Amino acid sequence: MKKAVVTPYEVKGQVDYGKLIKEFGVSELNNKLLERIKKHTKELHLFLRRKVFFAHRDLNWLLDEYEKGNKFFLYTGRASSTEGVHLGHLMPWILCQWLQEKFNVEMWFQFPDEEKFLYKKNLTLRDTEQGTLKDMLDTIALGFDARKTKFLVDTKHADLMYREACKVAKKITFSTVKASFGFNETTNIGSIFYTSMQAVPAFLPSVLKGKNIPCLIPLGIDQDPHFRVSRDVMPKLGFYKPAILHSVFLPPLTGMGGKMSASKKESAIYTTDSPRQVENKIRKYAFSGGQATLSEHKKKGGNPDIDVSYQYLKMFFEPDDKKLQQIYDTYKSGELSTAEIKEILIEKINKFLKAHQQARKKASKQVDKFIFKN
Amino acid sequence: MKKAVVTPYEVKGQVDYGKLIKEFGVSELNNKLLERIKKHTKELHLFLRRKVFFAHRDLNWLLDEYEKGNKFFLYTGRASSTEGVHLGHLMPWILCQWLQEKFNVEMWFQFPDEEKFLYKKNLTLRDTEQGTLKDMLDTIALGFDARKTKFLVDTKHADLMYREACKVAKKITFSTVKASFGFNETTNIGSIFYTSMQAVPAFLPSVLKGKNIPCLIPLGIDQDPHFRVSRDVMPKLGFYKPAILHSVFLPPLTGMGGKMSASKKESAIYTTDSPRQVENKIRKYAFSGGQATLSEHKKKGGNPDIDVSYQYLKMFFEPDDKKLQQIYDTYKSGELSTAEIKEILIEKINKFLKAHQQARKKASKQVDKFIFKN
Numbered sequence: 001m002k003k004a005v006v007t008p009y010e011v012k013g014q015v016d017y018g019k020l021i022k023e024f025g026v027s028e029l030n031n032k033l034l035e036r037i038k039k040h041t042k043e044l045h046l047f048l049r050r051k052v053f054f055a056h057r058d059l060n061w062l063l064d065e066y067e068k069g070n071k072f073f074l075y076t077g078r079a080s081s082t083e084g085v086h087l088g089h090l091m092p093w094i095l096c097q098w099l100q101e102k103f104n105v106e107m108w109f110q111f112p113d114e115e116k117f118l119y120k121k122n123l124t125l126r127d128t129e130q131g132t133l134k135d136m137l138d139t140i141a142l143g144f145d146a147r148k149t150k151f152l153v154d155t156k157h158a159d160l161m162y163r164e165a166c167k168v169a170k171k172i173t174f175s176t177v178k179a180s181f182g183f184n185e186t187t188n189i190g191s192i193f194y195t196s197m198q199a200v201p202a203f204l205p206s207v208l209k210g211k212n213i214p215c216l217i218p219l220g221i222d223q224d225p226h227f228r229v230s231r232d233v234m235p236k237l238g239f240y241k242p243a244i245l246h247s248v249f250l251p252p253l254t255g256m257g258g259k260m261s262a263s264k265k266e267s268a269i270y271t272t273d274s275p276r277q278v279e280n281k282i283r284k285y286a287f288s289g290g291q292a293t294l295s296e297h298k299k300k301g302g303n304p305d306i307d308v309s310y311q312y313l314k315m316f317f318e319p320d321d322k323k324l325q326q327i328y329d330t331y332k333s334g335e336l337s338t339a340e341i342k343e344i345l346i347e348k349i350n351k352f353l354k355a356h357q358q359a360r361k362k363a364s365k366q367v368d369k370f371i372f373k374n
Numbered sequence: 375m376k377k378a379v380v381t382p383y384e385v386k387g388q389v390d391y392g393k394l395i396k397e398f399g400v401s402e403l404n405n406k407l408l409e410r411i412k413k414h415t416k417e418l419h420l421f422l423r424r425k426v427f428f429a430h431r432d433l434n435w436l437l438d439e440y441e442k443g444n445k446f447f448l449y450t451g452r453a454s455s456t457e458g459v460h461l462g463h464l465m466p467w468i469l470c471q472w473l474q475e476k477f478n479v480e481m482w483f484q485f486p487d488e489e490k491f492l493y494k495k496n497l498t499l500r501d502t503e504q505g506t507l508k509d510m511l512d513t514i515a516l517g518f519d520a521r522k523t524k525f526l527v528d529t530k531h532a533d534l535m536y537r538e539a540c541k542v543a544k545k546i547t548f549s550t551v552k553a554s555f556g557f558n559e560t561t562n563i564g565s566i567f568y569t570s571m572q573a574v575p576a577f578l579p580s581v582l583k584g585k586n587i588p589c590l591i592p593l594g595i596d597q598d599p600h601f602r603v604s605r606d607v608m609p610k611l612g613f614y615k616p617a618i619l620h621s622v623f624l625p626p627l628t629g630m631g632g633k634m635s636a637s638k639k640e641s642a643i644y645t646t647d648s649p650r651q652v653e654n655k656i657r658k659y660a661f662s663g664g665q666a667t668l669s670e671h672k673k674k675g676g677n678p679d680i681d682v683s684y685q686y687l688k689m690f691f692e693p694d695d696k697k698l699q700q701i702y703d704t705y706k707s708g709e710l711s712t713a714e715i716k717e718i719l720i721e722k723i724n725k726f727l728k729a730h731q732q733a734r735k736k737a738s739k740q741v742d743k744f745i746f747k748n
Contacts, residue, residue: 114540125537155537162532163499166488169564174548177563189551190543193567 026055041102055246062243072214077110080131086268088250118190141359150372165196199230203239215242255287290338301334317348400429415476429620436617446588451484454505460642462624492564514737524746539570573604577613589616629661664712675708691722
């Protein structure tokens with residue numbers, strides 16, 4: 001098997017998360033640490049309980065600070081394109097919203113509208129700016145607290161951000177970004193600079209408030225290289241290194257390798273998909289761990305560990321641990337058919353999307369409240 | 375003799391301007407073109423008449439457009455540091471002020487307060503920001519028209535500039551900036567990106583006014599590499615290539631090699647120097663083309679072509695062509711001594727600085743009028 005590739009600009013192959021923990025030098029999010037979180041949150045979100053967020057950096061330190069009364073803020077982001085938001089994007093955002101509620105903390109949400117413009121040949125800035133406006137609706141729809149959530153748009157907040165990004169950029173050489181992001185001599189100088197902009201929200205609140213505030217960044221593990229670079233820089237600028245919570249990738253519908261990708265239409269469920277589209281995609285594309293025929297399935301049973309429908313239920317849509325176990329057992333025994341497990345998932349996704357789409361509609365009136373004003 | 379080095383980040387050695395015209399691929403500012411300018415300006419500034427501005431790009435095209443009624447705007451800039459403004463810096467600015475007056479055009483003045491911060495290890499952003507405020511006073515003191523002059527400060531106007539810089543940056547590879555600026559793998563990613571910010575004022579007025587406006591950039595020829603790069607990019611973004619007027623360097627006091635440099639204190643006359651400081655510097659450091667002793671000088675005569683005092687009079691301080699010729703002849707014959715030519719220069723510089731310093735004092739109340747507000 002080929003080695004999986006995991007960078008902010010490419011995820012492919014079957015990702016071995018255990019190996020990634022060693023390669024990236026992150027720590028496992030173990031049960032002891034989950035218990036420590038639970039002391040504060042009373043319950044654990046399914047993303048934590050089921051290790052969808054499976055690794056971290058400096059989370060113990062962050063909780064030490066919190067317990068000393070030194071509250072953190074949350075930071076995550078979304079680089080918009082012409083492609084919409086899919087379920088995979090939502091995972092860190094949903095966890096952020098939950099953490100905001102449980103810890104009663106500020107959320108800084110970055111929309112780097114230049115990132116994909118710089119990286120993708122055919123995208124225009126108008127494309128990414130229009131995408132950003134749409135993606136803000138998805139964010140707001142998840143229930144963030146308008147009073148405690150600040151949207152930063154790179155090109156619109158550059159009067160605040162570019163100055164800080166220069167401080168970061170001065171401490172990073174081409175050689176470092178080359179190694180971290182797989183860049184080369186033909187990479188454009190905007191992409192080369194960009195990681196400095198992604199670093200900024202991790203310390204901008206500290207700059208604005210004139211004191212050092214801890215930061216927690218929930219993100220897909222493919223984004224970790226940005227912060228591997230900027231975590232080295234931040235103490236040199238007098239700021240804490242941000243703590244990080246890393247999620248696995250929601251697998252593409254078509255199978256367990258890589259990550260759900262908005263640029264492969266058949267691999268993703270979008271937040272704007274209709275019930276009918278969801279039905280069709282799941283029925284047609286969701287990779288099955290079942291047997292070739294129903295009678296064979298009844299006899300030999302299915303394999304939930306590679307079954308995408310089961311994985312989605314486990315990672316996202318079935319919060320009830322008992323019900324999930326039952327689905328696992330009956331699918332494995334062959335009692336639950338592939339068609340049936342797909343129907344369970346379709347119903348769950350459509351219920352989620354119906355509520356999300358309603359909230360998304362209302363969100364358009366709220367955008368202005370979320371845009372950060374200094 | 376070693377080959378001279380001329381980049382925005384280093385000027386050293388005896389510069390052969392004839393060679394530079396070929397190497398840089400610029401055109402000579404010949405008498406025919408000067409006559410064409412004179413048709414519009416009635417007279418020629420000594421910087422033009424005496425070829426202190428000696429080369430150009432696309433000046434004929436710019437005048438074609440002007441004659442068709444398509445007015446240009448002027449653009450130049452100043453990257454501030456802890457070191458003040460010296461006489462060498464003033465040359466493009468003085469020409470800009472003169473051109474503004476004669477052609478009745480807008481002047482866009484960039485203060486890239488991040489450039490030297492990024493390039494020089496020990497400079498802080500506070501240093502360059504404080505420097506910028508001081509340098510604005512020198513600019514205003516030269517008599518720019520407040521209604522037609524717009525100051526852009528990179529970190530303060532980044533909400534306008536960063537977005538446009540990204541469009542430029544997308545079209546420039548690391549390989550290009552490496553070749554143009556002598557960068558390598560240890561160069562920081564802020565310096566790598568910076569040339570995109572320097573490109574922006576050359577088309578920002580076109581963006582803001584929604585139409586393509588020709589641009590003329592008077593600058594020291596060491597800055598040409600920035601525009602060699604961005605002139606390739608601008609047509610791809612739908613803008614005209616800016617026309618450029620290149621000046622030679624005002625030689626350092628200490629001799630004809632390199633350029634007057636604010637980082638070598640003894641080589642430069644600052645705009646804030648006292649009459650006494652000017653006297654001391656000229657007497658002590660101004661490289662002389664005279665003979666070792668007065669009697670020898672009277673006998674053999676001096677060499678005005680390598681005499682820094684004569685060069686300053688020619689390039690900057692003696693506008694009267696007849697008087698200049700007389701100084702040339704009498705210095706060459708030995709009639710005018712080194713001490714005497716230095717006294718002529720000292721008086722001229724101190725007269726200029728007295729008026730400049732008075733205007734500079736008044737300028738502090740005017741800064742706000744010059745800062746661009748969108």
